[in-house]
Amino acid sequence: MSSSNGNGGAGLEIEDTTKIPSLNNSSNPSSIADSSYELATPADPIIVDPGITRSKYDPLYPEVEELFGGGGSPAPCTLVWRDLSVHVKQKDGRMKRLVNNVSGIAKPGSLVALMGPSGAGKTTLMSALANRVPVGTITDGEISMNGRPVGDFMHRESGYMHQDDLFVDNLTVMEHLTIMARLRMDRRTTTIARRRRVNQLLRQLALYPSRYTRIGGLDGRKTLSGGERKRLAFATELLTDPGLLFCDEPTTGLDSFSAQKLVALLRANVVQGKTIICTIHQPSSELMALFDSLMLLAEGRVAYAGSAAGALGFFKSLGYHCPLMYNPTDYFIKVLAMTPGSESASRHAVKSICDRFAVSDAAKELDMEIHLEFHLIENEDERPRTTRDFKSPFFFTKLLWLIYRYLLIVIRDPRIQVVRIVQKLAIALTAGLCFIGTVRLTQAGIQDVQGALFIIIAENTFSPMYGVLHMFPEEFPLFTRELGAGLYTTPIYYIARMTALLPGLLVEPTLFTLVVYWLAGLRLTAHAFGLTVLLSILVLNVAIACGAFFSCAFGSMPVAIAYLVPFDYALMMTSGIFVRLSSIPKFISWIRHLSWLMYSNEAMTILQWDGIDDIPCANTTEVRPCLSTGEEVLDRYDFESYRFWPDVFALLGLYAAFHLLALLALRFRTRRK
Numbered sequence: 001m002s003s004s005n006g007n008g009g010a011g012l013e014i015e016d017t018t019k020i021p022s023l024n025n026s027s028n029p030s031s032i033a034d035s036s037y038e039l040a041t042p043a044d045p046i047i048v049d050p051g052i053t054r055s056k057y058d059p060l061y062p063e064v065e066e067l068f069g070g071g072g073s074p075a076p077c078t079l080v081w082r083d084l085s086v087h088v089k090q091k092d093g094r095m096k097r098l099v100n101n102v103s104g105i106a107k108p109g110s111l112v113a114l115m116g117p118s119g120a121g122k123t124t125l126m127s128a129l130a131n132r133v134p135v136g137t138i139t140d141g142e143i144s145m146n147g148r149p150v151g152d153f154m155h156r157e158s159g160y161m162h163q164d165d166l167f168v169d170n171l172t173v174m175e176h177l178t179i180m181a182r183l184r185m186d187r188r189t190t191t192i193a194r195r196r197r198v199n200q201l202l203r204q205l206a207l208y209p210s211r212y213t214r215i216g217g218l219d220g221r222k223t224l225s226g227g228e229r230k231r232l233a234f235a236t237e238l239l240t241d242p243g244l245l246f247c248d249e250p251t252t253g254l255d256s257f258s259a260q261k262l263v264a265l266l267r268a269n270v271v272q273g274k275t276i277i278c279t280i281h282q283p284s285s286e287l288m289a290l291f292d293s294l295m296l297l298a299e300g301r302v303a304y305a306g307s308a309a310g311a312l313g314f315f316k317s318l319g320y321h322c323p324l325m326y327n328p329t330d331y332f333i334k335v336l337a338m339t340p341g342s343e344s345a346s347r348h349a350v351k352s353i354c355d356r357f358a359v360s361d362a363a364k365e366l367d368m369e370i371h372l373e374f375h376l377i378e379n380e381d382e383r384p385r386t387t388r389d390f391k392s393p394f395f396f397t398k399l400l401w402l403i404y405r406y407l408l409i410v411i412r413d414p415r416i417q418v419v420r421i422v423q424k425l426a427i428a429l430t431a432g433l434c435f436i437g438t439v440r441l442t443q444a445g446i447q448d449v450q451g452a453l454f455i456i457i458a459e460n461t462f463s464p465m466y467g468v469l470h471m472f473p474e475e476f477p478l479f480t481r482e483l484g485a486g487l488y489t490t491p492i493y494y495i496a497r498m499t500a501l502l503p504g505l506l507v508e509p510t511l512f513t514l515v516v517y518w519l520a521g522l523r524l525t526a527h528a529f530g531l532t533v534l535l536s537i538l539v540l541n542v543a544i545a546c547g548a549f550f551s552c553a554f555g556s557m558p559v560a561i562a563y564l565v566p567f568d569y570a571l572m573m574t575s576g577i578f579v580r581l582s583s584i585p586k587f588i589s590w591i592r593h594l595s596w597l598m599y600s601n602e603a604m605t606i607l608q609w610d611g612i613d614d615i616p617c618a619n620t621t622e623v624r625p626c627l628s629t630g631e632e633v634l635d636r637y638d639f640e641s642y643r644f645w646p647d648v649f650a651l652l653g654l655y656a657a658f659h660l661l662a663l664l665a666l667r668f669r670t671r672r673k
């Protein structure tokens with residue numbers, strides 16, 4: 001998984017030969033400045049590139065479908081908000097106001113630019129409008145989409161393109177979109193329709209030639225450029241064809257050409273009837289011309305709202321004359337930004353501008369529009385409240401597609417898998433070779449048997465347990481974002497993540513135990529061997545569950561390690577290997593009930609010694625007492641032969657308990673964020 005702000009990748013070269021027609025905004029001469037987005041009229045010949053192979057899921061004539069609408073237009077969306085304030089609870093318990101009494105409206109077919117200096121509250125306002133504020137944020141005021149107060153439905157009916165794009169890097173563009181289509185689109189959508197939508201977006205956003213390219217990664221392979229990543233993030237939001245889109249700084253990190261192309265793309269979507277609200281930094285005049293209206297924020301308040309041209313007049317009326325040859329939007333931001341060293345004067349100036357705007361004609365006009373919209377909402381019950389009849393994919397559909405995604409990550413890097421298996425075999429060989437010929441039915445052999453069992457238990461415990469610690473902190477940003485977007489629930493994510501690890505969790509302990517068991521020459525019965533392998537699989541799975549709990553409970557790997565090390569020492573010391581269980585002081589001996597090392601050690605020891613009654617006591621000079629039966633061996637370690645199945649159930653109980661705790665920890669952390 002990775003995050004990127006983009007770094008000015010290749011330009012947005014719409015597939016050169018498959019001419020993608022999109023509707024030009026005839027009312028806006030500056031719209032869609034680039035010929036790639038020019039309207040192909042029905043009279044235009046349809047150019048089909050013989051070089052581009054079509055899959056059976058491509059529309060037969062994508063150009064025709066594009067032009068006349070293959071999947072229907074999005075429902076028109078009017079978003080209106082009045083007296084909106086956003087507060088956040090700070091660590092000291094006090095509330096901080098980030099957005100202060102802001103009102104506005106975004107109508108179908110309009111591209112609204114939300115601008116302001118850094119920290120003005122743009123992202124906060126947009127996330128409040130999109131009903132995606134983090135936990136601990138309090139929103140006051142009214143927000144209505146098509147006559148309905150915003151709520152959870154916003155996740156289905158709007159798209160939100162974040163400032164930083166997060167993806168699972170190991171996937172290809174096609175895999176990412178296919179999985180997202182499964183998680184996001186209505187469950188009644190047919191497979192063909194879903195694949196068509198993916199192909200349509202790949203072509204529209206000029207990602208078709210890169211459809212089999214991995215999104216990211218550091219292994220020297222070709223990966224997506226910054227611009228392509230932005231377009232992929234946009235394509236992901238467009239999968240469900242929402243009528244309302246929020247884009248948080250989509251052009252950040254792109255060169256001016258790519259930025260122009262991306263905004264032209266937003267424009268093309270607006271022309272089809274979408275409503276798009278977009279925060280943007282330092283747009284060129286050419287880029288700004290693609291927007292229908294502008295809202296300037298400063299210190300959480302509205303400094304201006306209306307047409308971009310009107311902004312010049314408004315600032316001029318206050319005595320702020322934009323110098324010739326100066327980009328007007330840069331000038332507005334400069335006026336509204338805090339000047340280092342004279343913050344108080346800047347704050348005063350900003351307050352004055354916001355106050356003056358509040359009583360300006362532009363503000364009155366906007367207020368009237370907003371009041372009219374709310375009046376219509378309140379008084380026209382019969383007005384059609386356009387909502388989508390959306391059915392979320394089934395629990396198991398989401399689960400299976402998430403498992404598929406995480407399996408792809410595992411399979412995608414076979415070298416890591418191969419290295420891990422080779423490493424396991426090397427350790428098993430080294431350990432096993434040390435035991436060759438030592439494990440015999442003698443007094444000395446007892447220690448060697450117990451040593452071999454401990455190697456099997458320790459190797460299936462420590463490295464897997466620590467190996468899983470990085471997983472959840474690393475994936476947390478993408479997980480919380482997808483969770484926030486309503487793609488799945490915490491249990492679905494957790495179960496899928498763990499299930500995808502299962503093949504390795506079965507193969508690794510089996511291979512390791514097989515090699516050590518046979519090289520060391522442990523008890524050669526199918527019963528003892530088979531159950532030892534099963535126990536080692538169980539041990540590794542309990543260790544992974546414990547590692548997952550620590551990984552979910554703590555926000556970073558170093559903190560998780562800091563807590564896990566003392567815990568694993570306590571488990572080891574109470575495992576019955578180093579100290580007799582009956583000798584452990586009472587105040588600490590309770591820990592053994594959590595020690596899967598103790599349960600597995602006892603169970604494996606029982607398998608080796610149960611029923612043995614002829615251990616020779618050859619060396620009479622030995623100081624140690626002679627243990628002539630398996631029962632005596634078990635007794636020496638404070639183990640009981642009848643406890644085999646209770647041990648197995650205890651291991652299963654620990655497995656379930658650790659996973660449950662991990663899930664609860666993950667839920668707790670997502671609620672706190």
Ligand SMILES: Nc1ncnc2c1ncn2[C@@H]1O[C@H](COP(=O)(O)OP(=O)(O)OP(=O)(O)O)[C@@H](O)[C@H]1O
Binds near residue numbers: 096098117121
């Ligand atoms: N959880 C929070 N607790 C305290 N302050 C916060 C919190 N979230 C945001 N802020 C503050 O609120 C202000 C507005 O933040 P926001 O991210 O909305 O600004 P922005 O206009 O989008 O900035 P940028 O253009 O730099 O992304 C900033 O000063 C930020 O530090």
